[in-house]
Amino acid sequence: MLTKQKLFKFIGIGTFLFILLFILSVTALYFSVKWGAFGQIPDKEILADIRHQTASRVYSTDRKLMGVYFAENRTNTRLEQINPQFIEALLAIEDIRFYEHNGVDRRSLMRVLVRSILLRQDAGGGSTLTQQLAKNLYPRQSASRLGLVISKFREIIIAKKLESIYSKEEILELYLNTVTFGEETFGLEAGSRRFFNTTPANLTLTQSATLAGMLKGTTSHNPRLYPERAKTRRNLVISQMKKYDYISAEKAEKAREQPLGLMYRSDTHTEGIAPYFRQHLRSELQKLLESTPALDGNIYNLYTDGLKIVTTIDSRLQKAADKAVKKHLTTLQKQFDLHWTSSDLFIQNKVLLDRMWKVSEHYEKLTEKGLSEEKINQIRHTKTPMLIHTHEGMVEKELSPDDSIRHYLSFLHAGFFAIDANDGAVRAWTGGSNYRFFQYDHVKSKRQTGSAFKPFVYAAALQNGVQPCDYYRNVQTVYEAYQGWRPQNISNEYGGRYSVQASLAKSINTIAVELLMQNGFKPVEDLVRQAGITSDIPAKPSLALGANSANLLEMVQAYSVFASEGKALTPYYIESIYNSDGQLIYDFSNHSEEKYVLETEIAQTMTKMLQKVVDEGTANALRNRFQLSGDIAGKTGTSQNNADGWFVGYTPELVFGSWVGGSLPFIRFRSSSLGSGSRTALPICGYFLQDLANHPEYNNKSIFFSGNEYIGLNTDCEAYREERFVDRFRDFFRGDSERTERRELEEEKPRRRLIDRIRGR
Structure with missing residues (x-):
């Protein structure tokens, strides 16, 4: 039997051995780790060259942080x-x-x-x-x-x-x-x-x-x-x-x-300044970094190399654009919802609602539970409290899943885009009202242009010898060669004669089509291609009314030809890129060469005519409602059935445009009094221009050109004249009050320069 002394001695030896074993085990484990038994230990050379994955930062031209691109x-x-x-x-x-x-x-x-x-x-x-x-x-x-x-x-x-x-x-x-x-x-x-x-x-x-x-x-x-x-x-x-x-x-x-x-x-990426722009910029930067070596000869990674990217976006103008889009859409959406209160917007689109329901996450979860179609359909039409997005923010409402689909499908969307009128630098890019919820970019979405396309028809006509003070009859014409198509004015009023410039200001469809058919399709196509529109240009009379589709990028770029007195501007959005050490690695200060695609005389004349649109025509709300002063030119546009509203315009400093519409063409106002571009799209530009009064360099007080700087065609003539007796006499013997002609596309007239026309060549 162990004595107490032997027991203590045994415990002491055991404790000593345990501690010794513990120390030896810990020591052995430590050296095993040190010698790489559990993975390689980095050496001093590696540790002396520590490089972090660093986010690249995007800045506006006024050096405001817009956002970041990062892996970490x-x-x-x-x-x-x-x-x-x-x-x-x-x-x-x-x-x-x-x-x-x-x-x-x-x-x-x-x-x-x-x-x-x-x-x-x-x-x-x-x-x-x-x-x-x-x-x-x-x-x-x-x-x-x-x-x-x-x-x-x-x-x-x-x-x-x-x-x-x-x-x-x-x-x-x-x-x-x-x-x-x-x-x-x-x-x-x-x-x-x-x-x-x-x-x-x-x-x-x-x-x-x-x-x-x-x-x-x-x-x-x-x-x-x-x-x-x-x-x-x-x-x-x-x-x-x-x-x-x-x-x-x-x-x-x-x-x-x-x-x-x-x-x-x-x-x-959904937050910060200009998220739609930054998403577009992301893909462009990746292409640039992968295809073009930097000034120092290195290849850089957008997500890990801590680049500083300075863009052309002006944070003040971007803020004004975002504010204008949100302000107008908030009001317009309420008008739209009220407009359809007494009717079902989706009465002819039930199939679409069914399709949207069956691809929804909610429907998928219900089918996974094994519920019958009858039970699922009952749930689809059962109202419950839910949070929904509106232009004013998140709101809780009692809605069924079907109501929710209707709510989001009937959302009105908008895009706004602005560039510098002197060099094409992109100053504002708003692709929608909320990037978090709607990531489709309406600066890049192609929609029917409506009457916003007319200025190119008129510019081509001026190039071919038409004068702003020539008069054309406001009568309907049936174009038998094009399935008997007949243009109609939005007011459905006809008669009398309008000067060319007045027909543009009042957006007279019959005369716009007459000018196109008189001068041919090719001059128009040639002009818009050189101006920057790459989308399809259909060779049919309705092209004069904007039957073609284009996006805001193309339309604003094309209008810049008028603003820059004939020079084709290519929008650009990067000023410079620096590496993490502050070294300049890309420089875009010399981004493009000057290229004139329109005679200065014609460009100035178009500016005069488009000023009339603002001062006296369809864009007159900029003067009356928004009380804007200074020189502004532009054109409204409304596509078929009021599906798309446009306004594209410019001041001496900026070229800009706005589009408003639904995600699908049937999301529209039923009447032109509510759904025209002057009501849906123009107010965004109005609010935007009002905001510029806070910025001296964009305060809209400057002018396009002084009297002695104007070298364009004469525009000093009355807008409207009554029909001549000879015109009525001819109509009488034709046997109708509407002019009906079998029009074929005439052989293209050769374009004559202005100086040749003056000299009578």
Whole structure:
């Protein structure tokens, strides 16, 4: 039988052997990790060349941050650009002995080892900032207890190497550019912008404490998700700062009483300035970087190389465009919904509703549950509370799933696009009212142009010798060669004679078609191709009324020929690109050569005529309703059955256009009094131009040209004349009051230059 003395001796030997075995095991495990038994340890050469994946940032021409492209949302910052209070908050809560250890805090390390191995508890904490940097650079691969210990040893080994390569300040800088704040946000710069919309240099004490406190758990202490928990953690950081004499007791007490003051800003691609534009820019940048070497000869990656992309977008004009689209669509949608209150918009489109229902996620879930079609149909028409998107934001309503489909299908959409009238720089690009919900870009969507296309018919006619003060009869003509097609005026009024310029201002369809048929299709096609329209141009009389389809990009570019006195402008949207070191790697200052596609005399004449549209014609609301002064030219457009509304116009500084319509052609107003382009699209440009009064360089006070600068054709004539007796006499003997002719497309007339016409050649 063991005596008490022998028992103690046995326990002592056992404890000694256990401790010895423990030490030998830990030592063996440590050296196994160091020698690569559990994965290669990076050498000093690799660690001396640390490169982070860095987000590329997009800026406006006035240097406002528009958004980022990233694999990891990270922007590097230098230590001297960080408020020292953040560094103090970080050290107080994470590593108070940072400047004393060589990468490993032995006291904390022993605590972690004992808790992990002996007590079999979560190791938690204990890592120095250098070890955390090692973890950020080489993330842990296993969550098991043994895996955590191996990871700790890897981090210790890497931390020691880092300390031998970098200074303490360099380690801090590396750490602050790798640390995550959750939500795919990496680095203090991105974290500061995400949660407080500021820079590291401008962080306040409370903001610094909040961000430092998040590092213990980026989800559990996220101030957006768990504000109370985040505030408690922030106050702990403040107490630690007081404990280590970084701040006074009075300052700490005052800081603890402050609210979180969250100013959350999402950096997703759906947020920020001009998201529709940035999505278009993304694909263009990828093509550029893949196909064209930079000035330094290198190939760059848009998502990882931290590029700075300066665009031509003016953030002030972009804001004005977004505001104008939202303001007008909010009002117009209410008018549209009221317009269809007494009728069913979808009465002839039930098949579409059924198809949309059967491809919906809701229907798919119901069928997966094995419900019968009868039960599914009952659910489809059962009203329940639901959140729906409107132009004014999210609203809760009692709707059935079928009502929801109807709601989103009947949404009105809009696009707005503006370029500089001098060089084609893109200044504003709004593809819709809300990119988060509607990502289809209506700057690039092709829709029927309506009367917005007429100026090209008139310009081609002027090139072929027609004068602004020539008079044409406002009578209907049947074009038998084109299935007996007969153009109608929107007012359905006929008679009398209009000058060419007045027929454009009043948008007289019969005369526009007459001009096209008189001068031929080819001159029109040649002009619009050179002006920038690449979409199909149908060779039929209805082309004069905009039976063709085009997008805002094409239409605004084409109108710029008039604004720039005949010069074809190519829209461009990148000014320059810099690498992460600030070196210029792409320069687009010389983006294009001047190319004239229209005689200056004709371009100036068209500007005079399009000014009449604004001053006296279909775009007169810009003067009356919006009280705009200064020179403005432009043309409204309405497609068949009021499906599309257009206004394309220009001032001496800008060329711009807006389109409004539904996602499908049957989403439309029933009457032209409500659905014409002057009512649906023009107000967006009106609001936009009103906003420009706040910006001196775009205040609409300038003029196109002074009297002695005008070298165009004579436009000084009356708009309307009664029909001549001889015209009525001819109609009488034709036996009808409507002119009916069998019109074939005449042989194209050769185009004569203005100087040749003057000389009588």
